Amino acid sequence: MNLNWMAWTVPTATFFIVIFCLLVAMTVWEIRRPGGAPRVGLLRFETTRGDRLFISLLGSAYIHILWLALFPALSLWWAFAFSFLYALAVFRWV
Template structure:
């Protein structure tokens, strides 16, 4: 970890992202899907919804940090609710 001066939370974050990408790649191979239209009326696949979730979660965390400034783990709960909504309705 010292070669890039990373902290363990940063390494875990990137490991989770890598794990998600690997999992979604395996799912795409084993269970191909056709794009579907959700509430936004755009066609999305699982990968598209994952990207929307990650991007939205980044903005949620930045907003939380700017507005609340503390208790960052609670932002994760908001992100999980947002992810569930994206995968359900988008």
């Protein structure tokens, strides 16, 4: 089977490996401490840590796109930093 058509690059491969590791880590966490620590946070509905991870990742994607739209000249690493802060905030307050 030839996989050339998938056109892998190092950055995208890293991206997917990180996502995969996150999922594995979440699974391990869930097995160690079952239940997912549900709570009602800022968004007024019950979230578990899986939900919080999803909200963080999805929000980060939007932060990156917004950054591209608003500050096309600046480096994307800024958006990355903001996403990280955003994710921390989500895990703390949502």
